[in-house]
Amino acid sequence: MALDPNKIALCWPNYIERATVSGGRWLATLPLEHVQDRRFSVVSKSRSLNLADTQYWITLPKRERIHALAMPAHNLSAFATVRARVYRDTAGTDLIYDSGWQNVWPVLYGLDDVVWGDDNFWNRRLSDDDRLNYTPLSTVLFSERLLGSSVHVELSDPGNQDGAVILGRVLITDIWQPRRNLDYNVRHGYDSGTEITRAGDAARTGYARRVTPKRTVSFDLNNLTEDEAFMRVHRLQRTQDVVGEILYLWSPVPSPTNFARAMVAHQTELNGITHPYHGNYQHAISLLEIL
Template sequence: MANIMLGFPNRIDQAVLSGGNWQTPLINLQDRRLSRVARSASADKTATRFDVDLGVQRKVSVFAIVRHNLGLNARYRVRVALDAGFENVIYDAAVLPAQPSVSANFQLQQYSVQGRVWPQVWPRLFNTASLDWEDPNWWDGRLPEEDRAGYPGLVMCVLDEPVFGRYVRFEFLDEQNVDGYIELGRLFVSQAWTPKKNATYGAGIGWEFDTTMDRAVDGTAYFDRKTGRRVQTLGLDWLTRDEAFGNVFEFQRAAGIDKELLFVWDRDDPINLIRRSFLGRMRKINPLLVPFMETYTNGFEIEEIT
């Protein structure tokens, strides 16, 4: 299990976006309102590609696309380079297959470019043990198509080690998208901080709903259903002085309760990665406490932005 990650600040708002063919502009990816989306003119690979110029070289550790309509078989690729022509690439999310089996050859040919396999947008979300034999997704554990539209759409790319680059290229393979285009909400590009010691036992995650109810004279309940949002609570109880003031205290000062952050619970848990990762904000700023000499604690309450 990996320790939690907090991505901040989002570098996308000062960046320049270009490329592809978009019927609603890429600038919508820089709007915090998730309802303002960038929509491609078609689902062709060339139409859905775009580049991000961060202006200067930045330390980047995590990329995310929040709220999208990418299909269950969609693939993506993220590259970071030092030059606009992507001749000097320092990170590539697509990987070289390690001696693929014969049965996997077709899939690799379908989803590889120049021999590299692109990651899945929708990873495996269910273990076989949690499904019945008759379930259509028993073999692959993928999300059923009927549930895709209502599921929190999140493309997550977490780097093993941070890199320093200026240009980022996003590419997608989803030419069979049922909508005939791809739609992307908010783009997040950031460095990330991970505490040396993980969150203390007792951390919790749950759903909150603003659904309202009215009851008729005969007692029948009528609901105005609203989409739920996730809320994560956790405590960091073993912070060093440097972590407490150099990371947490500075993070709280810069982010406040209004700035967005990216929360990742466990990057080593691929099945639950998009369940336990989300774009959010801190509900309140808790003070640093000193329960023992040279040991600091702090509590976080992070609310998903929907």
């Protein structure tokens, strides 16, 4: 079934840790297997920008329901493209889906971010010198839910100033969208983490220990069916706990505002599922970004 553009999407579980990754050419000290490490700072780095070096295979131990590929913590430039092909078999001969070449970075500028005369006035695409101001996250959403055994990912970025592709993590996941979308009063924000120490002088001068803020979101799902409550939400709590990765998408449609809210996150608490009246279940979810 195609994804609904008017609903959130919660993407899990991440099959990458049970998969076998192979292909391409990666530094011996920063091998491809590092994308299976949950720490985004443990990276893989290609030997060059040649297309043969920057591609890789994900082979699953058995057929799984997969709907999305995501690559956070990458160094791909503003002009990079990605292609993902899904195969029914592990040998990569029975093709069931081809994403075609897609831009790694979606349009990130609004109409107020560009002025007449800017090089990107008409397409509003990200400029490479502004790329570091955004949290890197590339997503490829498949047109439907697939039952696949292997995925071939190709990355094309010949103009990358680093001279290589760096990947901090890969997610290959299923997607769930609730039958009825979340309620209003959604709360998107930041967990700052910055600490300010005050001096003992008259001005009480502040010295900040600044860190990167992490995005947060809290929302209520107040119209769940019994199946959604216990076959989806309850399972989410059991399998992901407060450490497991969840790819949160406000909408599967690429846009500047949707990208601003898209993140890989974990639950901050496991709230109970309530049953306020017949045929209705409710649950509150709070997520904190993983960097």
